[in-house]
Amino acid sequence: MTNEFVLEAITREFPESVLLHSEPYGFLTLEVKKQDIKKIIHYLQDSSLEINFLTDICGIHYPEFQEKELGVIYHLHNMMTNFRIRLKVFMPRENAEVDSLTELYAGANWMERETFDFYGIKFKGHPDLRVILNDPEMGYHPMLKEYKLEDGTRTDKDDKMFGR
Template identity: 70%
Template sequence: MEFTNSFVLEAISREFPDSVISASEPYGTLTLEIKKEDLKKIVHHMKESSLDFIHLTDICGIHHPEMPKKEIGVIYHLQNLVHSHRVRLKTYMPLENAEVDTLTDLYAGANWMERETFEFYGVKFKGHPDLRVILNEPDIGYHPMLKQYPLEDGTRLDKDDVMFGR
């Protein structure tokens, strides 16, 4: 058996036939868009089955305000260390219901990655043991990576547009 993107896609599609929304291979990495409600059971299967994706490399958020009902995304990078094979999983949700199941019970390393995603994008991770702000001031009151804030602070007096050729 050769451990390829098509092998992994076939194994996941066979086990969860209605859960994969789309599949692609940007830069050679298998990328699957997964239904939000099925994400945790798919990740659990990928870790505990012979697929053996035992390493969670990263969790991050993304904001696409131009995509109605799919404004917020959470992206997971998993790796099979034996075959050095990586997979990217994406799930999307509306901004007003940005919530997905925690993976902290599957991967201890998910703890701080989920906290960071919560802090910067406002995604709530259901079942997370300690979901709170860790990098900004605790009372920041907003999620700074959302694309709904101006890029520059209009209250600053030390920024004269003339100095920047505007």
């Protein structure tokens, strides 16, 4: 199974859904419309592509892009052919919500809760979306890039040293 074959199968089935595609280090990566992510992943799981293992779900924050400020990244794997694919969806912060995959993958439960906990992205249809790793009383999402990385009183370090 090749990247070209899988990309062609997805774009044939969902012609309007794929916004961007690339192959960093040979890893097929697609940016898709957030309203179509569950349908696409269900297709990958149930089609002859048999991409049926959810490796990871994680969040990402790009504060400099208002329309694409928050994102969810899905890593999927076909264990038989060792084919991997990465799917990305982006959304503005005020509409940070995407469909839950818990109906398709039981393992999505904890991954989605972790993403909610650290980034504040809500997953529609999740059976128990609540904080799991941070203090529930904390009141903020620690992976958002809106907090200083270092103590403001230190003069020997600044955020530029951490890629900001």
